[in-house]
Amino acid sequence: MLVYPSVVDVSSSALRFLTQQLRQHRRTIGSRWQRLSAGRQALLTLAHLRTGHTYAQLAAGLGVGTATAYRYVTEAVELLAALVPGLADAVRTASVKAYLILDGTLLPIDRIAADRPFYSGKHKKHGMNVQVIAAPFGRLLWASPALPGAVHDIRAAREHGIVDALAQADFPCWADKGYRGAGGTVRTPRRGRWETLSADRKAVNRSHAKIRALVEQAVATLKSWRLLRKLRCSTTRTTKLVQAVLTLHLTRSE
Numbered sequence: 001m002l003v004y005p006s007v008v009d010v011s012s013s014a015l016r017f018l019t020q021q022l023r024q025h026r027r028t029i030g031s032r033w034q035r036l037s038a039g040r041q042a043l044l045t046l047a048h049l050r051t052g053h054t055y056a057q058l059a060a061g062l063g064v065g066t067a068t069a070y071r072y073v074t075e076a077v078e079l080l081a082a083l084v085p086g087l088a089d090a091v092r093t094a095s096v097k098a099y100l101i102l103d104g105t106l107l108p109i110d111r112i113a114a115d116r117p118f119y120s121g122k123h124k125k126h127g128m129n130v131q132v133i134a135a136p137f138g139r140l141l142w143a144s145p146a147l148p149g150a151v152h153d154i155r156a157a158r159e160h161g162i163v164d165a166l167a168q169a170d171f172p173c174w175a176d177k178g179y180r181g182a183g184g185t186v187r188t189p190r191r192g193r194w195e196t197l198s199a200d201r202k203a204v205n206r207s208h209a210k211i212r213a214l215v216e217q218a219v220a221t222l223k224s225w226r227l228l229r230k231l232r233c234s235t236t237r238t239t240k241l242v243q244a245v246l247t248l249h250l251t252r253s254e
Contacts, residue, residue, distance in 0.1 A: 006061070010046045017251050018042035018076060025079055035064050036072060044069060045076035049245060052227040080244035087161060090133060090142035091169050099172040100141070101134045101215040102162065102179065102186065104153035105222070107146065107238060109231045118235065120149035122178075128231070128238045129156050130222070133173075138217030143246050146238035153178040157186075174212045221249060 022038040025031075036044065044058055059069035085093070094100055106120050106127035118126045129151045131144035144160045157163050157179060166173050167184030180188045189208050190201045197205070223229055225245045231238060 006047075006051075008043075008047050008050050010050050011252055014248050014252055015039070015042055015046060018045060018080065018248070021079055021083070022076060025075075035068055036062065041072045041076060045073050046248075048073050049077075049225045049227050049241070049248075052229065077240050077244045080247045081240040084243040084247045085142070085250070087142060087144075087165050091165050091171060094133075094135065094141055094171070095169070097135055099136060099174060099211075100166070101136070101138075101212055101218075102131065102157065102173050102175040103134075103212070103215040103219065104129055104131050104156060104178065105219045106130075106149055107223075107228050107231055107242075109149075109235060109238075117148040117150050123149070125149075128235060129153070130238075130242055131156050131160055131162060132215060132218050132222065133162070134215045134218035136211075136214070138214035140218035140221045140246070140249055143222060143242050146235070146242060148235070154180070154182050157182060174208060176212060222246075 019039045019042040022041055026034070026038060034041075040062060044062055047053060047061075048055075048058055055066045055069040055073070058073075059066045062069070064072075106123045106125070107130055108125055108127045109118060110126075118128070120127055120129070127149040128146035129149050130146050131153070132140065133142040135141055144156065144162070147156050147159065151159075153176075163182050163184045163186060166186065171185055173186050175182070175186050175188055177189050179186050180191070182188070187208070189205045190197065222242070222245060225248075227241065228245065231241070233241075
């Protein structure tokens with residue numbers, strides 16, 4: 001196996017933050033000598049999340065075993081996931097915004113055709129459904145736990161309590177037609193075929209589309225961590241990975 005130096009496009013502030021969290025965690029559990037320092041463990045984890053490289057590739061680059069790389073990454077991901085803010089916290093943080101944007105995205109997974117619960121008819125592929133809440137200019141504010149890809153967006157939003165949380169806060173939210181019938185403060189495009197809509201309704205839908213389109217920036221922010229573009233791990237780990245990425249993003253944005 002050839003080993004070569006590489007560059008990871010992650011800010012140094014994210015590396016410092018994760019290193020600090022790992023050092024504190026090691027002191028808390030009374031950890032003594034470890035194969036990698038807290039800084040190297042943080043680098044290993046960020047490289048895995050950002051590039052999607054396998055544990056074997058990362059292990060070779062840092063001179064450790066594959067099992068050790070897996071254990072270090074899992075420990076760091078769970079530590080980051082535990083720090084992620086909840087939905088209620090995100091809504092409170094967004095209280096100074098004029099409105100929010102809600103959308104669902106599919107994180108592709110490595111699954112066979114027989115795994116029907118994970119197959120999204122909308123996207124024509126297997127994956128995990130994650131709900132994303134963004135600020136008016138597309139900044140990622142919150143991402144939900146992952147559900148099987150066959151779950152529709154409106155059902156996912158209800159299961160996560162998003163619709164109720166927004167309604168209780170009396171907070172307007174823009175969403176696409178997949179959320180029609182959600183109720184509360186969720187606003188969706190006007191019904192009807194485009195050719196049969198009145199000029200006023202067409203103007204409303206065009207305005208709605210321009211506002212809602214900015215949520216794609218939040219989705220792109222989530223998927224800039226290339227591991228989430230094609231998950232090859234157990235589906236039970238997806239939520240932890242999403243939460244770890246969200247924690248790193250929010251920390252960098254502060």
